[in-house]
Amino acid sequence: AQSVTQLGSHVSVSEGALVLLRCNYSSSVPPYLFWYVQYPNQGLQLLLKYTSAATLVKGINGFEAEFKKSETSFHLTKPSAHMSDAAEYFCAVLYSGAGSYQLTFGKGTKLSVIP
Amino acid sequence: DVKVTQSSRYLVKRTGEKVFLECVQDMDHENMFWYRQDPGLGLRLIYFSYDVKMKEKGDIPEGYSVSREKKERFSLILESASTNQTSMYLCASRTGGAGTGELFFGEGSRLTVL
Numbered sequence: 457a458q459s460v461t462q463l464g465s466h467v468s469v470s471e472g473a474l475v476l477l478r479c480n481y482s483s484s485v486p487p488y489l490f491w492y493v494q495y496p497n498q499g500l501q502l503l504l505k506y507t508s509a510a511t512l513v514k515g516i517n518g519f520e521a522e523f524k525k526s527e528t529s530f531h532l533t534k535p536s537a538h539m540s541d542a543a544e545y546f547c548a549v550l551y552s553g554a555g556s557y558q559l560t561f562g563k564g565t566k567l568s569v570i571p
Numbered sequence: 572d573v574k575v576t577q578s579s580r581y582l583v584k585r586t587g588e589k590v591f592l593e594c595v596q597d598m599d600h601e602n603m604f605w606y607r608q609d610p611g612l613g614l615r616l617i618y619f620s621y622d623v624k625m626k627e628k629g630d631i632p633e634g635y636s637v638s639r640e641k642k643e644r645f646s647l648i649l650e651s652a653s654t655n656q657t658s659m660y661l662c663a664s665r666t667g668g669a670g671t672g673e674l675f676f677g678e679g680s681r682l683t684v685l
Contacts, residue, residue, distance in 0.1 A: 498576070499679050502673055561613045561614040563612060
């Protein structure tokens with residue numbers, strides 16, 4: 457079974473500082489990878505996705521992620537944090553099994569931005 | 572704009588009650604999903620459906636059932652609610668096949684079972 461590990465359930469950064477949220481996956485085949493964001497009291501929305509094209513993927517709100525096959529990682533970064541980035545972030549991997557395609561989510565990382 | 576609508580944002584029920592959580596999508600998506608979200612556990616898949624009247628168990632189906640009588644509607648049913656089913660429930664939909672796998676989520680239904 458596929459798994460996704462997000463290192464750090466809580467991350468705090470100062471406003472203007474670099475944001476780095478870590479995600480590692482286990483997959484025996486090239487995966488599709490996603491980052492979702494959840495703002496308080498809302499559902500999840502897609503930030504960005506990797507689908508075997510460019511290894512550096514740009515998403516919404518200035519976020520980007522780099523797929524590194526050798527490290528089985530897909531870390532999310534943003535050069536300069538804004539207060540509005542405070543949210544919970546989920547990494548997910550798409551895998552196929554028994555003829556179906558399912559997303560497996562990590563446990564989430566809650567980002568706090570300190571003024 | 573694409574939309575997944577969950578009928579109730581907040582519910583409070585008593586142990587043993589039957590609970591219906593409704594989800595409607597307006598994107599003509601074939602696939603629909605129910606997840607529960609708990610702090611520190613992320614999202615866990617309860618049930619999913621690839622088409623009308625089809626359903627498949629996810630990772631944690633015990634205590635739940637689902638109904639998909641129409642393409643746009645996917646209902647989650649708790650036959651006899653228990654306190655350990657207090658959680659946030661998220662519905663999502665996706666176009667058919669593997670595609671990009673992008674899920675579109677509703678805003679969630681927060682259920683409290685007393």
